Amino acid sequence: MEGEILEIQERLETITEEGTIYPTQKDGNVKWYVWKNGRREYLSKKNDKEIKNLVNKKYLELYLKDTINELRLLETNRKARKKYKTDYAQKMLKQKHYSSILLAVDKKENEETQVPNPEALKFYTKMGIIVRSKSEVIIATALYDNNIKFEYEKAIKISDVIYYPDFTVEKKNGDIILWEHLGLIDNPDYRNKVYRKIMKYNENGYYQGKNLILTYETAESPLDPMDVEHEIEKMCR
Numbered sequence: 001m002e003g004e005i006l007e008i009q010e011r012l013e014t015i016t017e018e019g020t021i022y023p024t025q026k027d028g029n030v031k032w033y034v035w036k037n038g039r040r041e042y043l044s045k046k047n048d049k050e051i052k053n054l055v056n057k058k059y060l061e062l063y064l065k066d067t068i069n070e071l072r073l074l075e076t077n078r079k080a081r082k083k084y085k086t087d088y089a090q091k092m093l094k095q096k097h098y099s100s101i102l103l104a105v106d107k108k109e110n111e112e113t114q115v116p117n118p119e120a121l122k123f124y125t126k127m128g129i130i131v132r133s134k135s136e137v138i139i140a141t142a143l144y145d146n147n148i149k150f151e152y153e154k155a156i157k158i159s160d161v162i163y164y165p166d167f168t169v170e171k172k173n174g175d176i177i178l179w180e181h182l183g184l185i186d187n188p189d190y191r192n193k194v195y196r197k198i199m200k201y202n203e204n205g206y207y208q209g210k211n212l213i214l215t216y217e218t219a220e221s222p223l224d225p226m227d228v229e230h231e232i233e234k235m236c237r
Contacts, residue, residue: 149169175211
């Protein structure tokens with residue numbers, strides 16, 4: 001994770017624009033401003049490149065803050081999690097002004113990664129479902145033992161792209177919850193792909209704590225079954 005922090009810092013160094021960007025909205029019209037040198041400056045449409053760079057700069061700064069706090073979280077005991085767990089970058093993504101720029105990912109890049117590889121299904125659960133990891137066995141078993149209706153890697157269409165969430169949970173009231181287990185979150189490449197996927201979920205109304213569950217693990221910090229039970233109790237009843 002230290003390597004990822006260094007990578008984010010290096011990416012920030014490539015952005016030469018100064019100041020902090022923010023939008024204002026009136027009657028459906030968005031105007032962009034940058035605050036620098038103690039004063040506010042308006043950015044017109046001809047400043048499109050500067051706007052994009054400043055939005056990306058702001059996101060990377062928040063992402064860096066989240067990553068540093070995530071590292072602190074991993075280095076502290078469980079009792080300290082609430083102190084360091086943050087989601088500043090995700091909160092930024094919930095604002096359409098920013099997400100419309102940050103989510104403009106090349107469609108081609110978009111989703112070769114979304115098609116599941118059947119050969120990776122290696123771990124059997126007691127209910128007969130074959131999953132990709134021991135952690136997914138834990139999640140599937142916990143859902144089953146709690147009488148929660150779910151499907152594993154059910155195809156869903158979002159913005160003309162097919163995604164396969166690890167688990168699609170149906171609550172008793174019919175509400176749908178998507179559950180993604182991020183098993184290699186300490187791998188920078190994996191983490192970047194995951195963030196793009198989560199951005200797309202956010203763009204289409206799926207938010208953590210509302211109808212999206214995200215569980216994490218690293219090589220040094222495996223999935224805690226108690227965290228799984230907590231998410232089921234909080235989100236799936």
